[in-house]
Amino acid sequence: MAEAYILINCELGSEDNVIKELKLISGVAEVKGVFGVYDIIARVSSTNDEELKKAVARIRSHQGIKSSLTMMVIEGQGN
Numbered sequence: 001m002a003e004a005y006i007l008i009n010c011e012l013g014s015e016d017n018v019i020k021e022l023k024l025i026s027g028v029a030e031v032k033g034v035f036g037v038y039d040i041i042a043r044v045s046s047t048n049d050e051e052l053k054k055a056v057a058r059i060r061s062h063q064g065i066k067s068s069l070t071m072m073v074i075e076g077q078g079n
Contacts, residue, residue: 001045002052003073006059008040014064015039021062027055038069 010018015033022031022042030043042059046052060068 001047001075002049003043003045003075004052004056005071005073006042006044006056007038007069007071008042008059008065009037009067010039010064011066018062018064021064022059025055025058027051028059 008018019031019033019040022028022040027044027046028042029045032041033039034041044052044055044059046055056070059065060070
């Protein structure tokens with residue numbers, strides 16, 4: 001299982017729309033609006049790294065997103 005968390009900054013006022021559209025992307029397991037430095041956090045999961053990379057690329061190319069930070073999960077650490 002491949003998994004990543006993506007911290008997202010989007011255009012002012014577009015947060016609700018971006019969240020709705022991100023939920024439609026295959027591999028997006030969870031999307032939440034957050035307060036702080038970032039506007040949205042998304043959890044992406046897939047059975048392999050290639051599919052995960054495709055989902056991350058689709059998210060990063062979304063028109064309403066200004067910037068993002070992707071953090072890949074280290075499998076097995078902490079178990």
